[in-house]
Amino acid sequence: MSIHVENIAKRFGRFVALDHVTLDFPTGELVGLLGPSGCGKTTLLRIIAGLESADGGQVLLDGENASDAHVRERQVGFVFQHYALFRHMTVFDNVAFGLRVKPRGQRPAADRIRQRVAELLDLVQLSALANRYPTQLSGGQRQRIALARALAVEPRVLLLDEPFGALDAKVRKELRRWLRTLHDALHITSIFVTHDQEEALEVSDRVVVMNHGHVEQVDAPEQVYEHPATPFVYDFLGAVNLFHGRVHGHHLHVGADHLPVGQHSFATGAEALGCVRPHELEIATDPSEPAGIEARVERVLSFGSTSRVELTGADRDVRRYYEVELSRERIAGLQLAAGQVVRLKPVRVRLFASSQAVEASV
Amino acid sequence: MSAGAARVLPGFPLALGYTLVYLSLIVLVPLSAVFLKSATQGWESFWVAISTPRVVASYQLTYGVSLLAAAINAVFGLIFAWVLVRYTFPGKRIVDALVDLPFALPTAVAGIALTAIYAGNGWLGQWLQPLGIKVAFTPLGILVALIFIGLPFVVRTVQPVLEDLSTELEEAAASLGADRWQTFHRVVLPPVLPALLTGFALAFARAVGEYGSVIFIAGNVPMVSEITPLLIITKLEQFDYPGATAIAAVMLVTSFILLFMINGLQAWANRSHGGG
Numbered sequence: 010m011s012i013h014v015e016n017i018a019k020r021f022g023r024f025v026a027l028d029h030v031t032l033d034f035p036t037g038e039l040v041g042l043l044g045p046s047g048c049g050k051t052t053l054l055r056i057i058a059g060l061e062s063a064d065g066g067q068v069l070l071d072g073e074n075a076s077d078a079h080v081r082e083r084q085v086g087f088v089f090q091h092y093a094l095f096r097h098m099t100v101f102d103n104v105a106f107g108l109r110v111k112p113r114g115q116r117p118a119a120d121r122i123r124q125r126v127a128e129l130l131d132l133v134q135l136s137a138l139a140n141r142y143p144t145q146l147s148g149g150q151r152q153r154i155a156l157a158r159a160l161a162v163e164p165r166v167l168l169l170d171e172p173f174g175a176l177d178a179k180v181r182k183e184l185r186r187w188l189r190t191l192h193d194a195l196h197i198t199s200i201f202v203t204h205d206q207e208e209a210l211e212v213s214d215r216v217v218v219m220n221h222g223h224v225e226q227v228d229a230p231e232q233v234y235e236h237p238a239t240p241f242v243y244d245f246l247g248a249v250n251l252f253h254g255r256v257h258g259h260h261l262h263v264g265a266d267h268l269p270v271g272q273h274s275f276a277t278g279a280e281a282l283g284c285v286r287p288h289e290l291e292i293a294t295d296p297s298e299p300a301g302i303e304a305r306v307e308r309v310l311s312f313g314s315t316s317r318v319e320l321t322g323a324d325r326d327v328r329r330y331y332e333v334e335l336s337r338e339r340i341a342g343l344q345l346a347a348g349q350v351v352r353l354k355p356v357r358v359r360l361f362a363s364s365q366a367v368e369a370s371v
Numbered sequence: 372m373s374a375g376a377a378r379v380l381p382g383f384p385l386a387l388g389y390t391l392v393y394l395s396l397i398v399l400v401p402l403s404a405v406f407l408k409s410a411t412q413g414w415e416s417f418w419v420a421i422s423t424p425r426v427v428a429s430y431q432l433t434y435g436v437s438l439l440a441a442a443i444n445a446v447f448g449l450i451f452a453w454v455l456v457r458y459t460f461p462g463k464r465i466v467d468a469l470v471d472l473p474f475a476l477p478t479a480v481a482g483i484a485l486t487a488i489y490a491g492n493g494w495l496g497q498w499l500q501p502l503g504i505k506v507a508f509t510p511l512g513i514l515v516a517l518i519f520i521g522l523p524f525v526v527r528t529v530q531p532v533l534e535d536l537s538t539e540l541e542e543a544a545a546s547l548g549a550d551r552w553q554t555f556h557r558v559v560l561p562p563v564l565p566a567l568l569t570g571f572a573l574a575f576a577r578a579v580g581e582y583g584s585v586i587f588i589a590g591n592v593p594m595v596s597e598i599t600p601l602l603i604i605t606k607l608e609q610f611d612y613p614g615a616t617a618i619a620a621v622m623l624v625t626s627f628i629l630l631f632m633i634n635g636l637q638a639w640a641n642r643s644h645g646g647g
Contacts, residue, residue, distance in 0.1 A: 060546070093543040107547035
């Protein structure tokens, strides 16, 4: 079933949580709502579910206006960050809950319920735990039970609010993969909220990046990462080096230095912001090199498959901070020492108008 | 058993000893004095003292009205606590503080105030009287007084448990299709039930022992609105100590049995709803 939200606005007192958001969630897709805390992503999810009411705008489920429908009537499965399992019920009773509260006419017979719950527990691979209580389960197991409980009523859409937010890193990774395979098997239209960019990029078919109640970009994960639409998205989806300067021809002038920027549509003299990912920067050890930004090596961090070099401005200006990612072989070849002055040369620069200021995301 | 060898918490013998001595001094010794004193008379006069129609009528009144008051408090106290936990409204903190007032108010003051309001010429009484409802000087008046003094027990025991109960549980139930009633009795009530029973037991125990507020509003008509504690006082004033302690002993045993039963109910509620 498709979901369409039209012009949704929501305020909490003077705080604008959602500023006229319009979005489309096509049938069968798994969409990640990504953004820093307070960006309105959870509020949007709760409005779609009917747990929160919007100040303005519409929620269309399958083309029908559901704005005034109660959460009971919307047939949405909702999974909470902190599981919200009924702790006085066994795992079995938790999963069976949605079936047992159906009106008498629609309620399946007891053995049909038992069969259905068994199927669902099978699906989430926790059949052995049917008679346990939620407090006897690990966090990952609880979240899988919560998911089975939501799926029991055959919801038209599945909404997950930071489903892995309360879990440790290893379990998180495991559950991500598991959620993806589960979605591939069920193909139920799903939206999940997260502030973890890696999670959003890895799991979703499409990513919606939000900030301050606005939608910044809606795209496939690779697109969002490779071609961020705004400096915010650039910054939020991984590390980025920022260069404030003025455009002159094919160069961005930053202080006394200049960077080659290639093709662009900026007028000469316009203020611009250059964004460069750490792996898109090269280090030249010869300071007499004409192009590139002068910088001073602070630290070289070598672990994992790549090495990271942290640098500051050549004039020891700590407000200017750069990060470069290089292969270990390359680092070994460069023989960098702390305090050494080098030049940074970008392989690729993306220019944004300076007015699109980058909001700190961390 | 290697007593103490593996114990992490210190001071077990001292703490337990202190507890037992304290309990004996404060509770057990006075209570056994009641039984000893009542045993000084013969079995026959004991039986007479506790089984005259006037005394039996007072038992029925005291326990009947106390149970009813505690039950009413359980229902409305739960709603009260619910409102205080779940909603914000202007003056909420004042309302929250007012709940404790029956704790702090001298019970005689409460009794006089209630009597003044519910008497035939009182603020509320003058409107109720024409409708044929007499509150002051009837068992109904006792009920009103006992509800008044018992309310905070239920509110204060249920409130923290409701605060711990995440609203997400109710949202989850609603998203699974449960209506309000199903959400209440399947999701909210079970975890709250043990605390509610505790509040009920406390309100009941308090009501059974209540004296000050009741004697003003009850009118103390023998066989109709005379409570057992008042009978005990009456007998004491007539220097009938064995008679007074005999009735006291009956009250003690009855209250103990009732509280024991409520405790059992609570243990059951904990077991079946506490979930491991």
